Amino acid sequence: QVQLVESGGGLVQAGGSLRLSCAASFRTFNTYTMGWFRQAPGKERESVASIRWSDHTTYYADSVKGRFTISRDNAKNTVYLQMNSLKSDDTAAYYCAADRYRNDGLNFAAGYAYWGQGTQVTVSS
Numbered sequence: 001q002v003q004l005v006e007s008g009g010g011l012v013q014a015g016g017s018l019r020l021s022c023a024a025s026f027r028t029f030n031t032y033t034m035g036w037f038r039q040a041p042g043k044e045r046e047s048v049a050s051i052r053w054s055d056h057t058t059y060y061a062d063s064v065k066g067r068f069t070i071s072r073d074n075a076k077n078t079v080y081l082q083m084n085s086l087k088s089d090d091t092a093a094y095y096c097a098a099d100r101y102r103n104d105g106l107n108f109a110a111g112y113a114y115w116g117q118g119t120q121v122t123v124s125s
Contacts, residue, residue, distance in 0.1 A: 022096030
């Protein structure tokens, strides 16, 4: 059974940093494109960052470019999201997603086969 478990969320002041982690249960982790998405109350789920399985090409939403960094450690079956210079607008539940052999449309939530339960990030101003 495929499982994704996020961790690292919490309460932080504006301008601070957090690092989210997403641990995957499947051994073929290196064949999965991984994405981070977020959803704030009353808003639609939006893409934050993604990293392609084959060449580790990354995608970032314009709102987080220069502040967030996605990375992966295939040996640990884990994807990370380093979040710096956090703003109150970054407050949301953050979800990890995985899709095997996905090469295109990394920023589209539709088609990601597996999702974690989410971790809450709250940025106080």
